Amino acid sequence: MNDKINNLIKKFLNKETISYLIFGVLTTIINIVVFWFAERELAFIMSEDAASLVGNVIAWVISVAFAFVTNKLFVFESKSMAFKVVMAELTGFVIARLLSLAFDEGFMFVAIVLLGMNSLLAKIISNVFVVIINYVLSKFFIFKNK
Template sequence: MSMIMKLKNLMDKFINRETIVYVIAGVMTTAVNMVTYYILCYWVRMDHLIANIIAWILAVTFAYFVNAGWVFRDKRTTIKEELSKMVKFFLARLFSLGVEEGGLFLFVNLLHFNNMAVKAGLAVIVIVINYIWSKFYVFNNAQKVCSEEVKER
């Protein structure tokens, strides 16, 4: 197999509808997070670590519905199953909150970097972490459902 074919196969595997839509949803979620954080830090004059937690709560709530309905095309089932997915989603995102809080503390509190620049840099890392958690832990059934639908056609 030529190098060009290998590269094409690799690109086909990683550049598809799901990843493109996830990036768009990630940008929208990041915008919710950054705007909320900015307003809380600079207009309300809230501590940046507390502002980050509040911004995270709003962004993760927004992200859950966007990811479930648009990115992973998750089929809504019973209320119990929906709540279970939502809890898994928030628990998985707690790791990325830890990454953000730790990064903000290290780079803003200890090293005195600009908090908005640090938050923007951390957003890239968080988007990748969250995609992996969402795809393989929270919405792993959605892929099976979509695959089965394609097979039935």
């Protein structure tokens, strides 16, 4: 029984998953701070709901740029800087992040507009799911060839 537990711990608590969690938390912090700032500033020129959804997209763009660099270099250690490799990784990364953005926007719409949830709380909850989705897509589809 102890061997099974130790193997499970080794499988999930390794350099890759720990660094993904660290950079995932940093990406999430960037995403939430940019969202908060953008939503606050956009609320002066549009409705609160629209400001939340547009601010979410702005936060996504900035956090995806940060996440790509940190995932490529530090998490999945894809060191190739060959144009073809970087473009393939970037394309896959952006497509995967667009899928998680669709989830994020859908979650935010339901939580804020339909359920009346606090936008910052909705953003934090949504980000938990987004981090998991992004890890799976990055590990198995984007940076699979180190």
